[in-house]
Amino acid sequence: MVIKVGDKLPNAIVYEKSPKNQLNIADVFIGRRGVLFAVPGAFTPGCRFKHLPGYVKDYNAIKAKGIDIIACVAVNDPFVMDAFGKDGGxxxxxxxxxxxxxxxxxSIGMDIEMSKAMGGCRSKRYSMLIEDGIVKHINVEPDGFSITCSTSTEILSKI
Incomplete structure (x- = not known):
C-alpha cells in the first residue's frame, strides 16, 4: 500500500540517535503538526548538499507556520542518521x-530496491505534511530520487 492523503501514519519502529532509543513513528506525530521528509541515503550527495540543507535553512520559516516537528527519515542506522544531522546543522x-x-x-510503500547502487532497500525521496498522525499533503519525487517536489520550499507552500 502506498500512503496517501487522509491515511494515518502506521505503527512502525524507528530509532533516534542509537538503537536504544526506539520510537513508534505514529506516536511522534500524534497531537502535532509536522513535516516528515525522506532521503534515499544519509551522506549521499543530493541528500547531504541539497535536500537536508534546505530544511535546515527553512527551519524557522516552517516553524513560523505552526509546525511543531520536522523529521527526516532514511534507511540507515541510527548512528549514521545522528552523524548526518550533526554534519548538516x-x-x-x-x-x-x-x-x-x-x-x-x-509499510508506506515508499521502498525502492537499490541493491547494486546502495546495498538494498532504500526510501524514495518524499515530503509529507502531517496533522495529528494523518497525512494532509504528500510530495513524492516522480523518479524516487530527484530533488524537486520534496524540497523545503515546496512543503512550505503547502502549509
Missing part, C-alpha cells in the same frame, strides 16, 4: 530518524 532542529530494516518505509 540539523542538530536541535530536525529529528533524524533511522529505519534500518526498511520496515517503516515498506
Amino acid at each position: 540539523a542538530d536541535g532542529k530536525i529529528r533524524m530518524l533511522a529505519d534500518p530494516d526498511c520496515s517503516f518505509t515498506k
